[in-house]
Structure formats: structure tokens, C-alpha cells
Amino acid sequence: MRLFPALFRGCSCLSLLAALLLLCLPGIASAAEVDGARMGLLWGVPFAGILLSIALLPIVAAPLWHHHFGKITLGWTLLFALPFCFAFGWHASLGLGVHVLLAEYLPFIILLFALFTISGGIVVEGNLHGSPWLNTRLLALGAVLASVMGTTGAAMLLIRPLLRANDNRKHTAHVVVFFIFLVANVGGGLTPLGDPPLFLGFLKGVSFAWTLQHMALPVVLLAVPLLGVFYLIDRYYYRRENEMLAEDPTPDAPLRLLGKRNFLLLAGVVLAVLMSGLWKPGIGVELMGTRVEVQNLLRDGLLVVLALLSLWFTPRGLRVANEFDWGPIVEVAKLFAGIFLTIAPVIAILRAGSDGQLAWLVASVSGAQGEPIDSMYFWLSGTLSSFLDNAPTYLLFFNMAAGDAQVLMERMPQTLLAISMGSVFMGAMTYIGNAPNFMVKAIAEQRGVKMPSFFGYMAWSCAVLLPLLVVLTLVML
Template sequence: MTAMRALGLVMAGGLLLAPGDALAAGVPGAQLSLAWGIPFVGILLSIALMPLVAAHLWHHHYGKIAALWGALFLLPFAATFGAGAAWYELTHVMVLEYIPFITLLLALYTAGGGVLLKGSLVGTPGVNTALLAIGTILASLMGTTGAAMLLIRPVLRANAFRRRKTHTFVFFIFLVANIGGSLSPVGDPPLYLGFLRGVSFFWPTTHLFAEFATCAVILLGIYWVLDTLAWNREKPVAPVVDKQAVGIEGWLNVWMVVATVAVVIGMGYVKLGVVSVLGQMMEVERVLGILLFLVITGISVAFTTRELREANGFAWGAILEVAKLFAAIFICMAPVLAILRAGADGAAAGLVALTSGPDGAPIPWVYFWLTGVLSSFLDNAPTYIVFFELAGGDPLWLMGQGAMTLAAISCGAVFMGANSYIGNAPNFMVKAIVEENGIRMPSFFAYCGWAMIFLVPLFVLVTLIFFRPV
């Protein structure tokens, strides 16, 4: 039984057991203890440890294990608060958060995987640094997922002849899959949710540019030094290739990526009312957006030749892995986010109290680190919303007098999504694609070690420059 079928059975069971209108209210976070976070910790530890201690079991059954953790939250929750409440929590997560999330990723993954960047690319330190820089810039224009899917395969091909290359893909995740998405609502889901709540479209561009540039320039510089050292130690023999101008094949998919970005922007401006979907009130424009993402996916699949996808090394494994694991992650993190939303009334009240000084004023550097640390392991989009609301939730005040606080929340959510593989979905997708190509990536904890060495000191510097404690 696959993970999605198992979760489907849980949903079906909830539908049979739920009240007739299937509209039972969710359980307030103030009523939940931290013990409800155990399944979330369980799925995280499974992702981190099982590939190391039970690799064969994990690689063949990770979907079933993920579904088990989802069930270990939903079934006790139903027994404690009623099947109706469990159904409400499940449909809330799946309808309002997971389905929009996975259909957007699917469209960008499919279309991005149908764009073939051709040309004589040899993975020298200069070429690699340039590719990472281009991806970092593109991330704010086409989303971190779109930019990552467009460039990861060219980077793989350019470095196929090298032995020392793991650092390239780690820094690719740092820059292209995360920090690069900080300049527009298209770049990363947290900023898009802020846009939907009234933050102007170009506010991140004008208010986060200095923080973005600081991180991007420093990380690109560090990467160039590391790659130069690796090149000099390895002394690889660069392959002799026919000089071919860099070009693009698969222009239909380029336009499909553009169409996906246009749909995302359109959902922020067009308001068509709301509709009930499995008892959850959802904006009509979001429903249409989901349908359009599926249409874009279908067009890409139907009109992209098999030869082009094979030349690009495209496979469905990465998106399937993300779909299965993140379905369980979204379900299991629901009570954790509910506890945080409860603020001073919840089990995490002590943590929430740190965000304000004695006078009640928000403390930007605390918002940066709390948003960031939680975004490293929770999905960064709902984490952004939690702290957006804790800071008052008024976009006009946050864009003006509270601009430093909003910048801190935004940077924390976007930047620190790079601290772990599950901080942002493209991280896991890049890891899966690289491993599909026979390259060993760092384990979960080893990757976090890379982040501790290169990202955490950088974020301390960002704190001191932009969110200085007073």
C-alpha cells in the first residue's frame, strides 16, 4: 500500500465517522499539549536516521513509514477530540495547504524538467559560481522550485567529470533553493502568503535587497574558494567538448514556467469569492489556480518529447518522494503550528513571550531567529504566517513602522529554510535528483552540519548588521 493510498483510507475513514456536515471545528491550540508534536518529531527522525541505520527499509518503504506517522497523529486525535475534529484538521491541512503546495511544485517540476540548457558547460570553479549566481537571481523571478529545476541538471552535467562536487550541490540548495527567492512574492511561498495578506508586491525587493545581497555575495565567494581548493586538490582533466553556444531546447516548457508564475501572481490580485471544498472555505481563485497548475502539468507532459526529457535526465522519483513525505509532514506539524498560533495561551507561551520586550514592542532579532529556526524544520510558509500574526498582522503597520520586524520575519523564513533538507521543498527535490544521478549527498544531520558551519555564522552577521539587538 502506498503512502497516498494509506492517507486516502484515513481520510475516507474520517468522512465515514465525521458528523453529517463534516464541518466540525478544529481544536484550539490552547487545548493541545506538546505531546501532540511527537508524530512530527517521529517523521523528522525517520527522515534523518533511517537512511543511515536502515537504508534498504527506508528506500523501499518510506511512503508507508510516512503514512504511519500521519496515522499516529490522526487516530489518537480522533479518539481524544472526536472523529469530526480529526476530519476537520485533516481536510484543513490537505485542502488549504498541501494540495495548493504540491500542485504548484508539480507544475514547476514538470515544466522545469522539460527545459534543456544546451552548450559547452564545463564545471570549473568560474563556471559553477556563475551558474549558482544565475540561479540565485532567477529564483526571485520564477520561484526557488522553478530555478532549481531549471538549473540542477545543467549543473550535474557540467560537473559529471569531477569527483569532488558534493559542496556544489549543498551551496546550490543554500543559494538557488532558498536565499535567492527573497526578493519577490513569486520567489518563495512565505513571501507569497504575505502578499496575499496585503504586503505590496515589491516590498521584499526594496526592503530585503541588502540582506539578500549580503548573503548571496558572501556565500558565492565562499563557494568559489571551496571549489577552487577542490579543483586544485583533485586536478581533474576537463573533458574535450565541441564548442557549442549555450542555448535552450524546450521553449514550450519555458512558457509553461512563465504561465505558472503568472497564475501565482494572478491569485494574489484576482478575488472571486469563496467556495466550500470538503467543508473548508477556499478562495475560488485558488481552486482555479490548482486546476491551472494541473493543466500546465498536463500540457508539459503531453507535448514534451521523451528524447528531450531523457537528455535532461528527467525522472519522476524526486517529486513522488516529496509528495509522500511532505503529505505526512504537513499533517504531523498541524498541532505544532496550532500550539504556536495560540500564543500566550498555548504550551509554547514561553517561546512566544520572547518576541516582545517589557514595553510590548516586537524585538526584530528574536523574530528573525525564532521564525528561522522553526522554518528550518517546519514548513516555512505557515511558520511565516504564525509570526506575521504574532507581530500584529497589520500589513500597513508592518510595511511602515514595523518594517524591521517584517524584514526579520521574511528573512528568517526564507533564509533559514536552507538549514535542513525539509526546511523548503526544493531542498529535498534537489537532494533526490542528485542522488538519482548516482551522487551521494550528505545525510540529514551531515547537511545540517554544513548549515551550522556556513549558514549560522552568516545569519549571526546578518543579525548584527540588520537586526542588531538593542
């Protein structure tokens, strides 16, 4: 495997999108600077087009999608970018493009790149027998690790060993589906390091201790039943007479952990992220109205260096043994570049409040006296997180509720909890709700697992996860 050529090919695709950003595109974080009251719902068509492409094309035109998903995403992005530039002017569009590139998209993709690269250098050699009890324990371990090393890091570390342990079985798609539920989403709800929405809240001033204290019970209340349901489903398939293949592709062998120095690099990622939230020297640079703080520049630089160190120090044979491939991170980078950009008018219309064409949605989270309806914050932030990516959705409702971390923690803790739970937990409802979801799906398909379609996955999430979320609402809110 040629790592660096593959990396550069992926970067060249990202460079094309970055060039478009620098030319004329707005971004999510700066959607507040666009007058959403002036925008009709037609501005959301390109965003809807990307979502429908992700949902339908793998079903009706799989070869076209798998070979040209980047071009399709770029086409929808241009359909938004060019009219926007014409309507709002090149200068304003350039400033917004710089903002999203420097303040939103690059930090997002750099963090994912670092976690993906470093965790991809850790190899669990050997193989265990994928029984229901073993699978349940692996999912539980992944859920715990997700709050320590992030959902992306935990998912990339454990998905391949889990797939190998079950490659002698005919039915494994459900194992991956529950892995996405627990490791790529729910398990990351315990700390700000676990999932991007909580990390954004941490950067906005929500304390580490507040998140740990208030999210611990919801995570346990959701994770434990999910593990129980998984065990029952997996046991049903495991006991079927024709479940096992005639020959095990990877026979059972003692486990051995290789590439251990990458754990030190993962610790460096954690420290770099914590540093950017705790150290605020007030030093930064401005480019076209966008201020970039020095701690964030240092964080992103450290993350890139740590990823490159992993590529340098990790023997090539370990990544070959791990079947490491740049495809999943490149796919996520392309798709989320389009999603981050075309979502801008939707966010702007929501921010317009009663003056926007989604005024009914904004009004639905407040009572007659203006008091917050916590259950509505939970379900609306969760529903949008299922389709709009949970990180910007968290920020939207965070600002809609109060926009001040101290006010939310001290006077409106249930509202902040509702937003946190909805954004983190319901990112598991679709493949596009959280970035690791797509990575796990892509890796599973590379290993020959026939994963559910976009709507097939939603059938699983609605049947299993949705009832548990209803119970969680009644208990916590």
C-alpha cells in the same frame, strides 16, 4: 521512460494520503481551531518521529528508508491521526481534514508539481567545463532566476546542467550544498514569486513592491559572500592533483537550449499565481466550513493544465535526455504530507500563547512593554523554518506579530522583514526546511553524487551559512 504511468503511480500514493485527510486529519492552517491549551507536548511526538526518521534512517538503514519512506511517514501520520480523532471527534477532524486538503496541501503540491514538470521539459544540451568560475556564475544565475520562476523552477532547470558540468570531478557534493543555499533558498527572497513564505505574505496583503524593496539588500548581503566562499572552496578542490577523473563522462560540447516553449508555460505559472493574489472577486464555495475562493480554484486548475500541456507538447526524447523522473516530486509529496499534518499540534500549542506548554517560546519575542524583539523574530522564525517547513512557520509568526499586512508594513516593517528573512534564508539550514532542498538532494543522488547525511548537511550550513546570518542580524536588525 513512461511518463504517465509513473505519474499515476505517484498520484495513487498521494490519493491514499488524501483519503486519510478526508477521513480524520487536521491541518496546519486550521491548527488555530484546535485548543492548543488542552494539548501536551506528547502530541508532537509523531512530528518529531518523522523528522528523526528523515535524519537518521538514511544513515543507519538506507535500503529500508529508500524503499519504504512513504510507509514510514504514513505510520507516523496514523499515530497522530487516530488519537486525534478519538480526542476531538470525527466530525471536527473531518472538517479540519477537508480544510488542509483543499486550502493548504493541494495548492502547495500542485504548484510544486507544475514547476517540476514544466522545468523538467527544458533541456540544456551540451556541456561546459565545471571550473570554479563557471560554477560560481551558474549559482549566481540560479539565484537571480529563483526570484523570477521560483526556487523550485530555477533549481530543476539548472541542477542537471550543473551536475553534468562537474561529473568529471571527484568532489562535487559541496557544489550541490551551495546550490541548495543559493538557488533553492536565498535567491528566492527577492520577490513573492520566489519562495512560498513570501507568496503567502503576498496573499495576506504584503505588496509585491514592499517585498522587493525591503528584501533586496538582505538577499545581496547574503548571496554575495556565499558566492565568494563557494568560489574559494571550489577552487581548493579543483586545484588538487587527483581531483579530475581519468575520463570525462560527458565531454565538453556547445550548449543548446531545447524545449523552449516550456518557458511560455512557466510564464503562465507566474501569471496564474499573480492572478490569484491580485484578483479577488469575493466568489467562493464552502465545504464543511472551509471556504475556497474562485481565484484559487482557477489558479490550481490552470497550473494542472499547464503541467499537462508540458507533458503533451514536450517531445519524450527531451525528458529522456534530461533524465527526468517522478521520484523526487513523489518523495517530496509523501514526506511533506506527513509533515504538514503532524505539525498541527505544535502550531496549535504555539498559538495558545501563554496558555500553552510552549509559552516561554511565545514570550521570548516580546519585550517588557510588549514591543516586538525583531532579532528574536528572525532567529525563532528561522530556527522553526529549518525544521517545520518555512511556509507555515512564516504564517505563524506573521499572525503572532500582528496578523495584518498593513500594520506590519507601515508600523512594524522591521518585524515583518525579520520574519521574512528568517523564514526564507534559514530554510536552507536543513534538507527539510524548504521543499526544493529535498528535490535537489534526490536528483544529485540519482546522478551518483554522495550527498552529506542530514547532520552532515547541517555541519555545512552551520559552518558557512550561520556566521553570515549572525552578521546579517547585526546589519539589518
